[in-house]
Amino acid sequence: MDLAVTVVTQVVNWPLAVLTARRAASGRAPFASWATVALLVSGAVAVWDPASTLTFSRAAVAVSNASLALLFTVYLDGRFVPRWTIVPVVIEIAVQAADVASGFALESRLWWPMHFVAIWAVLIVGGQVHRYRSRSSVDERERTRWPLLTIVLMVVAFSLWSFVALGLGAVATDRSQSWLANLLFVLPGVGFAVGLLAPRLLRVDRALRWTITWGLWSTAMSALAWAASTALLALPAAPRSWSTAAIVGATALPALWATRRMAELTVYGRRPDPGRTLEELGNRLAATVDPRTVPVDIVATVTSSLGLAGAALRGVPALSATAGASVEASEGRMEYPIRYQGERLGHLVVIPRPGESALTAHDRAVLTQICGQAAPALHSARVVRDLIDARSRLVFAREEERKRLRRDLHDDLAPTFAGLGLTAAAVETFSRLGDERAAEAAARLVVGLGAATRQLRDVAYDLRPPVLDDRGLVAAIEERLSAPGSVPVFRVDAPPERLELPAAVESAALRIVQEAVTNVRRHAAASVCVVTVAVDPGMLRLGIADDGVGIPDRLAGGIGMRSMTERAGEVGGELSAGPAPGGGTLVRASLPLTGVPLPEATALAGEAT
The missing domain is CATH 1.10.287 (Helix Hairpins)
Structure with missing residues (x-):
């Protein structure tokens, strides 16, 4: 295993060191880049002596320790943030230099392992987490997640290894297991290098969250089990085991909740877990009494769950809402379309959190999911609004x-x-x-x-x-179109026999034809207009086609088109308007005949009985 770890380390570290050195030479984050190069090279040199018995190997480990301490605090922009972190860094570099100068005699002192806990875990790692959560930009956070992931993996693995060794009565630094220590030791260098060179190579948000949650939880449970077992040494073996298991079992769930919350706050910030965000949106929408407040609920969920400075829904007036700061002309604003069955209902406009200039990849993914889940609710809100408007117009x-x-x-x-x-x-x-x-x-x-x-x-x-009651729909259409010498010339293509239709359908069909013909006369500049009337099983089909200039954009959503659409909708039908195959305009309407009993059918049914 030692040979395998050595080969893997050489294959990985040296190419990364060369690429990182080229980045440093180009002037991009040179301080952090050169420190990363030192960490990679020293790690590659150290593993040539897996047991760390030779001077060059132990010196390389000292360089690695000093480089890692420096990277903890200056990565990514070369500044010490917070400024007080320069103190533990200087102390660690001085301790490592003194250890090399003393011929590595300091490593045998009892305080040597503890100084790593005091300086690295408490001060340096704590300072780096503070920098990540409070000071880093979005780009810096994405670059920092790689080294943070590898550092957490290294610390958790070392801790678990140590507790397992203590439980077995072995020594954690057993030379037979040096390959594991060497493998874990080179992880941070790889993480820092990937964060500098290709931070978006993979999305590590979930991996980091999972590692922090379960890594810290398993480490805490292992430490608790060891501490409880040690404290209960005076008890017989069986009671001690049961007592230790009871203590661990009682704290397992609270500890898991705490580590999960810590992971979410570290990786994402304020309640950004996609599942929770969508759950919150669903709860808001389920509690909504008036569907017209759906847009307000959506932007409120977006701003509260992601902690964004502001959000707005833009589209038709019925689907517009704003929460937080104004999104107009804001830096870093982004727009996300909201579509339902291919139709664009509007778009969600958001601006980043206060102090940030862009959204993270995770934020963008969550917002995309929110838009997908919000689309049906917005469609329903629009339908309700249209029904209310139609009722008002009625x-x-x-x-x-x-x-x-x-x-x-x-x-x-x-x-x-x-x-x-x-x-x-x-x-x-x-x-x-x-x-x-x-x-x-x-x-x-x-x-x-x-x-x-x-x-x-x-x-x-x-x-x-x-005339509708006297002679039927076709005769009424012909009567309305009959005007000698009129332009355009109108022609009616319909069945010769009288159509027996429900009164509501007849009236709606006549009004639709009248409105379409009026549009042809006023706007089409056509020479011929053909009105087609046909009856399919359960459906009346209307077609009004002309050879004019086509439907103007200003009339596509005008009052005439809206009136025809509403008349078709009143009887459960549909209407569409577009270009005719040979030029001009074609208006089609489909009006269902079912659901409204015909007077003749009712009379015949009565006679039959």
Whole structure:
């Protein structure tokens, strides 16, 4: 195993040292790069003597220790952050130099192992974690995760190895296991080098989180088991074992929760675990009473779970919301599209956490998942908003229709009938007196009654054209299109027999054709327009095609198109508009015939029974 570790170390360390030296020579992070080169080279030299009995090997280990202590505090930008970390670094370098100068006599002192715990674990590693959590930029964090992962692996493995050796009554530094120590010792150099050269080679967020969680937990449980067993040496073997197991079992779950929380805070920051974030979003949406507040819930979840400075949903007004700071013209802002079944509902705009200029790869992955999970909820919110708007428009349209009917009855028919009443009174008076003007008054009465009849017919026609009930949909369409010499020329392609359709479908179809034909006359500049009416099983198909200039962009979402779409939707149908195969515009509508019983079908069913 010693030979295998030696070969692997040479194959890995020397190429990394050359690449890192080239980076240092180019002036990119030279201080940290040269320290990494020293760590890689000293590690490669040290493993040539696996047992560390020769002077060159022990000197290489001393250089590795000093380089590692330096990298703990100056990686990545060459500055000591926090500044007080320069003190333990200077102490460690001085201790290693004194050890070499004394002929490595200091290594035999009792305090020698403890000084690593005091200086490295408490001061240097603590300072590096503080730098990672509070001072590092997003890019520096991504580069630091590699060495942090390898350092945690090394510390956890050494600790577990030591506790296992103590439990077995062996010596942790048994020379027969030197290959494991050498293998673990070269890990930090590889981590620092990869962090400098290719930090995005792999996403190590999950690996680092897993290592911190389970590594620290297993180390803590092993230490607790050893301490409990040592403290209970006075007890017989069986009670001591049961007591130790009880102590470890009672603390296992709380310790696991603590290490998991520590890992999440170290790697991600404030509650950024994707599962928890999506769970929080789901809980918010499930507790939402009014679907119109869904956009607000989404941006609130994004800002609270990721700790972002601000977030906003942009799209149609019904799907817009903002939380936190303004995202307009903010540095580092990013946009994420929200799509539902291929349709873009809007986009989520976010800005990084305060003090940061960019989002991490993990943040971007979480936001992508949030957009995917939020899309169905936003679609539902939009549907609800559309239904509310449609209902509002229906109420307004109903009131406007009532207002128009009242105006027609009051302003037109009421004066007409009042005049007819006066004329009838005059006829009565003249007739009683035998006045010749009775005939003239009667003639005016006849004319007035005819005018009143036409006015009543017009009012009734506006409510529902009589031709629909008298002759059917096709005849009503032909009547509306019949205008000699009109341009364009209209042609109706429909079955010759009368179509028996539900009243609501007939009315919706006629209104759709009227609106489409009006658009053709006003905007298409067409010479021919063909209206097609066909009935499939359970469905009425309409087509209005012209050979004009095509549908203008300004009309694609205009009032006319919206009116036709709403009329089709009112009876459960669909409508689309686009270019016709040979040029011009083609409007298609599909109106279902099921769900509304036909009067004739009902009558026949009654007769049959």
